[in-house]
Amino acid sequence: MDIFHIEGPVRLSGSVSINGSKNASLPIMAAAILAPGESSLKSVPHLSDISVCGKLLSQLGCKLTREPDGDLRIDSTVIDNPVGEYEIVRRMRAGICILGPLLARCGRAEVSMPGGCAIGDRPVNLHIRGLQELGAQIHLKNGYIIAEAPNGLRGKDIFMGGPFGSTVLGTANVLMAATLAKGRTVIESAACEPEITDLANCLNKMGARITGIGSPRLIIEGVKELQPVEFKVIPDRIEAGTFMVAAAITEGELRLQNCRLDDMMAVVDRLRNIGVTVDAEGDGCLVTRTGPIKPADITTQPYPGFPTDLQAQFMALLSLTDGNSVIIEKVFPDRFMHVAELNRMAANLRKEGPVVIVAGVKKLIAAPVMASDLRASAALVLAGLAAEGSTTIQRVYHIDRGYERIEKRLNPAGAKITRESV
Numbered sequence: 001m002d003i004f005h006i007e008g009p010v011r012l013s014g015s016v017s018i019n020g021s022k023n024a025s026l027p028i029m030a031a032a033i034l035a036p037g038e039s040s041l042k043s044v045p046h047l048s049d050i051s052v053c054g055k056l057l058s059q060l061g062c063k064l065t066r067e068p069d070g071d072l073r074i075d076s077t078v079i080d081n082p083v084g085e086y087e088i089v090r091r092m093r094a095g096i097c098i099l100g101p102l103l104a105r106c107g108r109a110e111v112s113m114p115g116g117c118a119i120g121d122r123p124v125n126l127h128i129r130g131l132q133e134l135g136a137q138i139h140l141k142n143g144y145i146i147a148e149a150p151n152g153l154r155g156k157d158i159f160m161g162g163p164f165g166s167t168v169l170g171t172a173n174v175l176m177a178a179t180l181a182k183g184r185t186v187i188e189s190a191a192c193e194p195e196i197t198d199l200a201n202c203l204n205k206m207g208a209r210i211t212g213i214g215s216p217r218l219i220i221e222g223v224k225e226l227q228p229v230e231f232k233v234i235p236d237r238i239e240a241g242t243f244m245v246a247a248a249i250t251e252g253e254l255r256l257q258n259c260r261l262d263d264m265m266a267v268v269d270r271l272r273n274i275g276v277t278v279d280a281e282g283d284g285c286l287v288t289r290t291g292p293i294k295p296a297d298i299t300t301q302p303y304p305g306f307p308t309d310l311q312a313q314f315m316a317l318l319s320l321t322d323g324n325s326v327i328i329e330k331v332f333p334d335r336f337m338h339v340a341e342l343n344r345m346a347a348n349l350r351k352e353g354p355v356v357i358v359a360g361v362k363k364l365i366a367a368p369v370m371a372s373d374l375r376a377s378a379a380l381v382l383a384g385l386a387a388e389g390s391t392t393i394q395r396v397y398h399i400d401r402g403y404e405r406i407e408k409r410l411n412p413a414g415a416k417i418t419r420e421s422v
């Protein structure tokens, strides 16, 4: 239960290297289940969600090792317990993405139904329907999804869209299962997020036959088996976006290394529109803010739209413009736990259903606040950097789920963040 003390306001100036993507790493770790043997993954970040995922794979029978060079080795030669326990899946919802690979490899899987979380209900009906379309028998028992396909899965044309568009982990689950199904699967309305592209590229390197990668129509020709793989995970576009906002909100200048602007067009476009300079440079970019920034309207959408995972951070930034901004959340309509906390720091935010009206204020004022979920907490850190005085953030473990030692990364660039272990 660590606490952050953040002294503000500061002006950040320096460089930060972006880590491998958490949300690409999690399904790619699950993909190792599909190929008996030892896979080796590079650039998997050191985060608590990754450790929880490792624990889940260990319970199945896999052996995980972190090499001195940081590579993560997953030996999936033996999988003798195809069960994703409630105790783990309730801590990390992404645990659901072992369902498809386990079913494809073992013909059976039991995975706890994930519960709701701070960002909303988060159902898994589309995951279940997609796997049923591939021929799995699925029922619920004692809070567990029991999926069976003793005679293997069969390829099919599947529509994966839901009321909020595509599903990222749902697409990952069905895609992974389909690689070992008999025949051809078409996933229509597939998620196009770069993390799904990375997963598909990794699966192809393992011997899968996937085309249409990066588009909403994935075509998978089933193969008999996959081989273990060596694969490097893409940089984390959400971490990069968070640090871009850190530069902008502090009127600073940050050089981001290992950052793929191509994956972040909607974010970079918004930043440039409000008056922040983002210049491609080497394997990353330079983000500079020299003057006032303008208000903006932002609507979150599945990729390539503006990512929901940066909505909270942009709300903190837009709080400090001269005018009104409108933020509409179209992926997780209840993802606004940060609104009340930012208002405690003298922001002027009014929520109406899935919409927040951001009335710009001249300054934010430090306050004790509570981290509630990963990205909401990141927004509080950003607000704390810009606010006058000493902000205290409780429940820092939420931040640690997605940002590796954020204070060690930002302090060399001028942030004043102290971690207190309680």
Ligand code: EPZ
Residues within 6 Å of the ligand: 023, 024, 026, 094, 121, 122, 123, 124, 125, 126, 127, 128, 162, 163, 164, 165, 166, 167, 168, 169, 170, 195, 308, 309, 331, 332, 333, 374, 375, 402
């Ligand atoms: C992934 O979650 C990410 N998690 C989330 O990042 C991210 O916010 C989200 O995609 C959207 O980009 C990981 O990759 C580990 P979805 P996921 O299924 O896949 C509805 C972070 O901060 N839906 O794409 O679980 C759902 O309720 C996290 O790093 C159904 O209706 O999200 C939502 O409204 C948090 N039925 C929408 O679809 C389903 O079966 C998109 O959710 C599944 C989803």
